[in-house]
Amino acid sequence: MNRLIGLVLAGMVWLGALGGWTLGPGASSAGASSGISTIIDPVGDTNPQAASYQDVTLGSLSKRGTSFQFVQQVAGPVPAAPQLPSSVVLMSWCWGMDTNPATDPKGYPLAPGTANPLEYLACVLWDGTTFSAELFDRTPLLTGGQAVVTPVPFTVSGQQLSVSVDEGLMDKPSTFAWDTGTENRHSPIPSNGFQELDFAGDGTWPA
Numbered sequence: 001m002n003r004l005i006g007l008v009l010a011g012m013v014w015l016g017a018l019g020g021w022t023l024g025p026g027a028s029s030a031g032a033s034s035g036i037s038t039i040i041d042p043v044g045d046t047n048p049q050a051a052s053y054q055d056v057t058l059g060s061l062s063k064r065g066t067s068f069q070f071v072q073q074v075a076g077p078v079p080a081a082p083q084l085p086s087s088v089v090l091m092s093w094c095w096g097m098d099t100n101p102a103t104d105p106k107g108y109p110l111a112p113g114t115a116n117p118l119e120y121l122a123c124v125l126w127d128g129t130t131f132s133a134e135l136f137d138r139t140p141l142l143t144g145g146q147a148v149v150t151p152v153p154f155t156v157s158g159q160q161l162s163v164s165v166d167e168g169l170m171d172k173p174s175t176f177a178w179d180t181g182t183e184n185r186h187s188p189i190p191s192n193g194f195q196e197l198d199f200a201g202d203g204t205w206p207a
């Protein structure tokens, strides 16, 4: 099952919008990677509506210091200002994390009541004006609370996008399943108004 279905983020208040292109505090060079988990995905396997820069070719996950480094490579360079297709309000490049196989949080950013295995979701987002990146902590949904949204450092450069997520924002998971994908969003969240473009799954941390 595709864990990223519907987990596309639109209509949100852009917290910490940084207003530009290759942005964000960026990944620190401190510390050494202790290993890397990778997911390979074919070129040309997307929904026909996808641009080349929405065609995932590789996902990778490593750790640098206390931060998880999520990377996605795509088949074509991401433009400085991608043109949103008609009716699309948001493009996203996301990494989904299933830290507890026994739980399926319901709701945000999906429509209320819609369950999904992911406890956490990190996305680079393009709203037609600005790139940003957010971590969505969905674990509060399990106990009647609301998802927590936290801006995270990110990069968009050529055919690669990345986000850096401190392990503390994910309750320091020792192991989890992860995946990565791209989507176009047609309606504001919380809702299920999205179109999945490409998906690459079955990653595990640690590798």
Ligand SMILES: [Ca+2]
Binding pocket: 041, 042, 043, 044, 045, 046, 055, 056, 057, 198
């Ligand atoms: Ca692909």
Ligand SMILES: [Ca+2]
Binding pocket: 098, 099, 100, 101, 102, 103, 104, 105, 116, 117, 118, 119
């Ligand atoms: Ca889960």
